[in-house]
Amino acid sequence: MRANPYLNRRPIRHPDEFYGRDEDVRWLLERMTHPSDPQCCSITGLRRIGKSSLLKFLAHPEGALPRYREEFPHNDRLLLIYADLSLDSVGEETEAGRETVAALTLGHMLRALTRRARSILPPDPNLVPSVRPGDWQEALEALEDLLYSLKEGGFQVIFLLDELDVAETWPASLTHALRSLVMEHNVAYVTASLRPLFELFEEGRASPLYNLFSTRPLGLLTPEQARALLVEPAQQAEVTWSAGIIEQLLDAVGGHPDLVKMTGDHLWTLMKGDGKEPRVEMVLEDLRADANALFTSIWGHLTPDERRGVAVLAAHRNPSEITDILPALQQRAMITETHGGTRLFGSLFADWVQQQPEALEKSDAPHLDGRWLVINNQRQQLTPTEARLADILLSRRGQTVSREELQEAIWEQVDPDSKALDTTVQRLREKIEKDRANPQWLITVRGEGYTFR
Secondary structure: OOOOOOOOOOOOOOHHHOOOOHHHHHHHHHHHOOOOOOOEEEEEOOOOOOHHHHHHHHHOOOOHHHHOOOOOOOOOOEEEEEEEOOOOOOOOOOHHHHHHHHHHHHHHHHHHHHHHHHHHOOOOOOOOOOOOOOOHHHHHHHHHHHHHHHHHOOOEEEEEEEOHHHHHHOOHHHHHHHHHHHHHHOOEEEEEEOOOHHHHOOOHHHOOOHHHEEEEEOOOOOHHHHHHHHHHHHHHOOOOOOHHHHHHHHHHHOOOHHHHHHHHHHHHHHHHHHOOOOOHHHHHHHHHHHHHHHHHHHHHOOOHHHHHHHHHHHOOOOHHHHOOOHHHHHHOOOEEEEOOEEEEOOHHHHHHHHOOHHHHHHHHOOEEEOOEEEEOOEEEEOOHHHHHHHHHHHHOOOOOEEHHHHHHHHHOOOOOOOOHHHHHHHHHHHHHOOOOOOOOOEEEEOOOEEEEO
8 A cells, every 4th residue: 555645734745736725816816816906815814724735836936826727817927935934932021022923924925036036137236235134224125126126027026824823913004004015016915814814914804914815614525525635635645435434424524624534534544454444433532523623713712692593503402592602603603504504624623613512511501492491401481471582581680670661561561560570480380490499590580570690
């Protein structure tokens, strides 16, 4: 058997290793190849979702530009300059430290552009003057001079800036400088970051740089793309797996590219060791331990609300409980739509989430599922009136809701002499309390109303 084709977990280095993302690439090229006004684009997404691989595919001389030349033919003078900014965030949280970060960032961009310029412009020993370390203004001037030379030669420059999360340490002067390159030299940027740019810059939505960008969240691979990523590397090594095991594994891992590559690695290793196709359970057992770091990273980068939404879906509860969170989860590549409705991107991740203490706490919390109240992992069917009462109290859990407010919300009138509310409370307690005389959930606050703990 040949060498394992799934061992490389780093961002792709050659276009042949790049799978899928056709819609994302076309979206970017449409904006980047505009003949007179290339657009700035922000690619966002969680770690390991494929942002760096996408930028490297764009930058590679055999990558996106030649592959999509028929659709986007006018790109012969387009220079795509890749720069990884992950090491450019060493400055301290002081003004001097931020100035250091600015110098590092501009110096990095200058060096990357210089290497490319020397390969296409006539030889010139004075093409780029020496820049004193730490002097960001000198670096900016040298960068502007080089951009002017390239513009005179008919070239259009687009910087592909990876790991732009370092922008949190940028001084305002750097964002102004980068904007000036767009306005004065028609430069454009394609950036990759965990979060949208307005969340990174201190100026927020008023940032002089942010408002130049169109944002595109990087999502999951489609089922067809994920299948190709799992199957084709093995086929190129003359190894074929049964359709049954492939579909079962893809259902477990979904369209997360890093997880798909992990799956191929374990499938290959087990087959090499046993000399035959392994059982699905064996692959998943090995995969769980390897995927823990990825899942921990994903969980750690979610907001509290996003975690709550993920916990609800992992517990197979009704997505209608989290309709306000679903758009964010979609942008974070957490969910997928199937014939069965909205679910997390893979059952392996859903199982992992349910084992997390924080998720268990959120999952076990009392909640309504239609007219069913789920409490202590038990489902109790409610009448419409009981469900309305439970919905009001759960939506304001921990707060005291007055009798008058409850009557108005449920019966659309306040009647001090009516016993309907008392009767509804007692019936609800009969269904959810172990001891109705000593309630633990639905509590009477004397003289005020009711609260749900």
